[in-house]
Amino acid sequence: xxxxxxxxxxxxxxxxxxxxxxxxxxxxxxxxxxxxxxxxxxxxxxxxxxxxxxxxxxxxxxxxxxxxxxxxxxxxxxxxxxxxxxxxxxxxxxxxxxxxxxxxxxxxxxxxxxxxxxxxxxxxxxxxxxxxxxxxxxxxxxxxxxxxxxxxxxxxxxxxxxxxxxxxxxxxxxxxxxxxxxxxxxxxxxxxxxxxxxxxxxxxxxxxxxxxxxxxxxxxxxxxxxxxxxxxxxxxxxxxxxxxxxxxxxxxxxxxxxxxxxxxxxxxxxxxxxxxxxxxxxxxxxxxxxxxxxxxxxxxxxxxxxxxxxxxxxxxxxxxxxxxxxxxxxxxxxxxxxxxxxxxxxxxxxxxxxxxxxxxxxxxxxxxxxxxxxxxxxxxxxxxxxxxxxxxxxxxxxxxxxxxxxxxxxxx
Amino acid sequence: xxxxxxxxxxxxxxxxxxxxxxxxxxxxxxxxxxxxxxxxxxxxxxxxxxxxxxxxxxxxxxxxxxxxxxxxxxxxxxxxxxxxxxxxxxxxxxxxxxxxxxxxxxxxxxxxxxxxxxxxxxxxxxxxxxxxxxxxxxxxxxxxxxxxxxxxxxxxxxxxxxxxxxxxxxxxxxxxxxxxxxxxxxxxxxxxxxxxxxxxxxxxxxxxxxxxxxxxxxxxxxxxxxxxxxxxxxxxxxxxxxxxxxxxxxxxxxxxxxxxxxxxxxxxxxxxxxxxxxxxxxxxxxxxxxxxxxxxxxxxxxxxxxxxxxxxxxxxxxxxxxxxxxxxxxxxxxxxxxxxxxxxxxxxxxxxxxxxxxxxxxxxxxxxxxxxxxxxxxxxxxxxxxxxxxxxxxxxxxxxxxxxxxxxxxxx
Numbered sequence: 001x002x003x004x005x006x007x008x009x010x011x012x013x014x015x016x017x018x019x020x021x022x023x024x025x026x027x028x029x030x031x032x033x034x035x036x037x038x039x040x041x042x043x044x045x046x047x048x049x050x051x052x053x054x055x056x057x058x059x060x061x062x063x064x065x066x067x068x069x070x071x072x073x074x075x076x077x078x079x080x081x082x083x084x085x086x087x088x089x090x091x092x093x094x095x096x097x098x099x100x101x102x103x104x105x106x107x108x109x110x111x112x113x114x115x116x117x118x119x120x121x122x123x124x125x126x127x128x129x130x131x132x133x134x135x136x137x138x139x140x141x142x143x144x145x146x147x148x149x150x151x152x153x154x155x156x157x158x159x160x161x162x163x164x165x166x167x168x169x170x171x172x173x174x175x176x177x178x179x180x181x182x183x184x185x186x187x188x189x190x191x192x193x194x195x196x197x198x199x200x201x202x203x204x205x206x207x208x209x210x211x212x213x214x215x216x217x218x219x220x221x222x223x224x225x226x227x228x229x230x231x232x233x234x235x236x237x238x239x240x241x242x243x244x245x246x247x248x249x250x251x252x253x254x255x256x257x258x259x260x261x262x263x264x265x266x267x268x269x270x271x272x273x274x275x276x277x278x279x280x281x282x283x284x285x286x287x288x289x290x291x292x293x294x295x296x297x298x299x300x301x302x303x304x305x306x307x308x309x310x311x312x313x314x315x316x317x318x319x320x321x322x323x324x325x326x327x328x329x330x331x332x333x334x335x336x337x338x339x340x341x342x343x344x345x346x347x348x349x350x351x352x353x354x355x356x357x358x359x360x361x362x363x364x365x366x367x368x369x370x371x372x373x374x375x376x377x378x379x380x381x382x383x384x385x386x387x388x389x390x391x392x393x394x395x396x397x398x399x400x401x402x403x404x405x406x407x408x409x410x411x412x
Numbered sequence: 413x414x415x416x417x418x419x420x421x422x423x424x425x426x427x428x429x430x431x432x433x434x435x436x437x438x439x440x441x442x443x444x445x446x447x448x449x450x451x452x453x454x455x456x457x458x459x460x461x462x463x464x465x466x467x468x469x470x471x472x473x474x475x476x477x478x479x480x481x482x483x484x485x486x487x488x489x490x491x492x493x494x495x496x497x498x499x500x501x502x503x504x505x506x507x508x509x510x511x512x513x514x515x516x517x518x519x520x521x522x523x524x525x526x527x528x529x530x531x532x533x534x535x536x537x538x539x540x541x542x543x544x545x546x547x548x549x550x551x552x553x554x555x556x557x558x559x560x561x562x563x564x565x566x567x568x569x570x571x572x573x574x575x576x577x578x579x580x581x582x583x584x585x586x587x588x589x590x591x592x593x594x595x596x597x598x599x600x601x602x603x604x605x606x607x608x609x610x611x612x613x614x615x616x617x618x619x620x621x622x623x624x625x626x627x628x629x630x631x632x633x634x635x636x637x638x639x640x641x642x643x644x645x646x647x648x649x650x651x652x653x654x655x656x657x658x659x660x661x662x663x664x665x666x667x668x669x670x671x672x673x674x675x676x677x678x679x680x681x682x683x684x685x686x687x688x689x690x691x692x693x694x695x696x697x698x699x700x701x702x703x704x705x706x707x708x709x710x711x712x713x714x715x716x717x718x719x720x721x722x723x724x725x726x727x728x729x730x731x732x733x734x735x736x737x738x739x740x741x742x743x744x745x746x747x748x749x750x751x752x753x754x755x756x757x758x759x760x761x762x763x764x765x766x767x768x769x770x771x772x773x774x775x776x777x778x779x780x781x782x783x784x785x786x787x788x789x790x791x792x793x794x795x796x797x798x799x800x801x802x803x804x805x806x807x808x809x810x811x812x813x814x815x816x817x818x819x820x821x822x823x824x
Contacts, residue, residue, distance in 0.1 A: 026471045035475045042471035050466055050694065058641055059438045059454035063447045063773060071641060098689025100663040101513055108552055124675050129664045129689070132677040136662035140520055141553060148675060222690070229470055229483060229693035250548035251512040252541045260778065263536050263560060265544040277510025277541070278634070281641035282462065283692035361475060366672065 003319055004312070009381035012312075018305050018376060024293045025226075025378045032387045034362045037200065037340040037373025040226030040290070049289030050282055058281070074284040075232075075275055081291045082225075082234050085299060086198060086217065087208030092242070094271040095221070095234050095287065096279060099199055101249070102218040102235040103133050103166070105274055106195055108248035110164050110216070111137065111144055117163035117192070124148040127172040130197055134166060151176075155186055162192040169207075170200035170338030173365055175330045177205070177338050181212040188213070193241075199223060202234075204306050204339035204376065206299040215241060224339065224375060225294075227287035235274060242270050251276030293377065305376035306339040309384055313341060313372065316388040322395055329369055340373040347403055354394045360387045415731055416724070421793035424724075430717050430788060436705045437638075437790045444799045446774045449612065449752040449785025452638030452702070461701030462694055470693070486696045487644075487687055493703045494637075494646050497711060498610060498629065499620030504654070506683040507633070507646050507699065508691060511611055513661070514630040514647040515545050515578070517686050518607055520660035522576050522628070523549065523556055529575035529604070536560040539584040542609055546578060563588075567598055574604040581619075582612035582750030585777055587742045589617070589750050593624040600625070605653075611635060614646075616718050616751035616788065618711040627653060636751065636787055637706075639699035647686060654682050663688030705789065717788035718751040721796055725753060725784065728800035734807055741781055752785040759815055766806045772799045
């Protein structure tokens with residue numbers, strides 16, 4: 001096989017079954033956006049929905065909108081739209097609050113029903129949301145112990161004293177993906193429960209929580225789901241566990257009969273009990289619009305394209321002779337990673353700044369990682385080709401301007 | 413004094429120093445909106461701000477907006493705008509999450525540093541958010557005891573075993589207002605701390621938390637602040653207490669150095685530590701626009717008008733001879749109530765439905781209360797006059813159609 005040309009990429013775009021999806025997005029013309037793993041792009045559907053909810057509903061119908069326009073049901077309505085994307089039953093998903101808050105909700109409720117077990121296990125080196133929130137819980141409840149272990153030690157750490165394991169399915173740096181069904185099985189064998197953080201998976205990687213009999217999940221909606229900056233997050237509880245989980249963040253809207261205004265909390269059935277305060281309706285509107293883009297799509301098609309784009313990126317980086325300076329920090333086997341790639345570079349921060357100034361938007365994670373995300377709905381194969389051309393350019397320029405020696409000086 | 417005419421009300425509107433503020437709001441022409449105590453109206457400033465943040469910032473600048481457009485600072489930026497409305501120092505207020513979640517944040521953090529004291533006291537019959545959340549906390553931490561007492565028994569219930577008192581300043585039903593400075597003093601004398609829920613006060617009642625040396629406060633921004641349905645809420649911690657309060661909802665963005673991605677949580681200083689997950693930027697944008705309307709206004713002017721409108725409403729109800737059927741369920745002395753009025757009526761639900769069908773929007777609270785809110789920024793004196801005319805009409809119609817006997821049948 002010869003070198004891959006831009007024309008080859010154009011042909012791949014013509015054959016791409018998802019190519020028409022790009023038109024659903026409002027994308028800046030001077031940008032190649034490889035950061036959809038951090039903040040997904042704006043869809044026209046989201047923009048229209050927000051405008052409608054704000055002006056016509058809030059502005060025009062005011063308080064009546066809670067019933068008239070179904071605002072009160074938004075957490076369940078949007079949960080039902082996310083359910084097929086994670087392999088959940090329709091009523092087992094709720095959209096509410098942030099990933100951090102939802103994680104606390106589940107972990108604290110699980111703590112209430114933990115029996116004699118006292119240990120929570122989570123991964124050291126994971127994105128900090130999860131360990132920080134669990135540290136807060138362990139700081140409040142005296143006999144809960146949080147154990148943070150290395151990725152490879154999780155299996156052997158789960159024991160008869162463990163009531164909960166919290167793992168992020170796709171790692172925020174390396175994109176390394178846990179084998180969700182087999183880890184779930186292993187945790188269950190020890191009599192513990194597992195909470196999966198799907199923030200870097202949902203909308204890019206096929207998931208089947210029900211088939212894996214996963215206990216709990218949370219995830220964010222502003223990455224591959226394009227729900228908007230700080231979009232409300234989702235939470236999932238396996239159906240047969242729902243009535244056993246008593247909320248700690250027992251809010252008014254999670255009450256069995258909120259409009260009775262009783263003095264004593266009595267949880268609603270199902271996922272509704274995990275509603276807490278009043279949902280931010282404008283943020284829900286944006287997510288609602290964004291999710292409409294996923295209707296009728298198969299997660300497999302999204303995954304196939306995501307893999308194709310990331311494989312293309314790796315091949316072009318290697319073909320451009322950048323492999324010596326840009327060390328792949330993600331699994332080389334696409335089946336073992338999510339939808340982004342990390343590359344280590346000794347002066348990664350400077351290099352990413354240069355890429356951004358040229359319109360190639362990725363991000364940098366300390367100490368030395370460049371991250372590039374491959375959102376399958378709006379990226380074309382030619383975007384990848386163009387991005388790597390600019391990357392080659394900037395690595396060459398970095399070399400020529402003595403970047404390497406500057407970087408070495410900076411760390412001494 | 414003779415009867416108050418509509419012309420009298422027109423003259424009052426001409427003399428109203430706040431009359432020009434109404435133009436800042438997009439109000440439906442066929443509605444008299446007396447429910448701003450539940451959901452404030454849409455300002456043009458909020459609509460413009462959301463449009464700008466959504467299309468130009470999210471759509472155009474994507475991930476760069478976090479720094480370029482100050483998204484990352486929104487919780488502090490909006491906190492600084494709310495501070496003068498509640499008598500707080502600029503940096504002592506944070507906007508984040510919902511009132512329920514913020515209440516949990518403060519109560520749980522206070523529980524961590526409570527020493528030997530174990531009791532939380534709150535009002536029985538308050539809006540359920542507060543007792544429910546505190547019940548959740550007490551359900552998780554074995555040695556915390558929640559005591560719910562009647563309004564008049566609060567003073568004598570606070571004792572040397574109490575670490576926290578949680579009260580809502582203005583009652584959601586009666587609008588009865590606690591004397592914030594004197595209750596705060598009383599709680600402090602017992603060595604306890606007080607958390608004020610200002611949801612029904614902020615934006616309508618002058619507040620001076622700093623002068624009262626109040627310890628903590630939370631409140632919602634979608635009522636008199638017009639921040640939009642489910643707008644992010646605020647939280648306040650008195651300056652000298654901030655470093656003593658260790659978060660339980662210890663989220664990534666509350667870390668001292670979030671972008672170091674360390675394994676162990678270390679709280680940021682000041683209010684920043686109470687940030688948790690990623691803020692919903694579109695919801696913040698609406699609130700940002702709504703708060704711009706308050707710039708340069710004195711809370712006293714808002715309070716004066718709110719009192720004038722509610723007094724007018726009471727006088728007109730009495731003059732219309734409705735006093736026998738509509739029993740005022742709020743304090744008659746305006747200084748003892750917030751910015752809404754409740755009236756008991758034996759068939760309140762039906763009556764409110766009829767009012768709503770005629771374009772007079774209040775709300776109903778079980779078992780028999782009609783609530784009317786007086787948002788001083790966008791209501792005119794003639795609106796009050798027209799509303800009471802329709803109210804008179806509908807009470808008469810209710811009588812004539814045998815409403816009273818139907819209502820009696822319904823409860824037997």
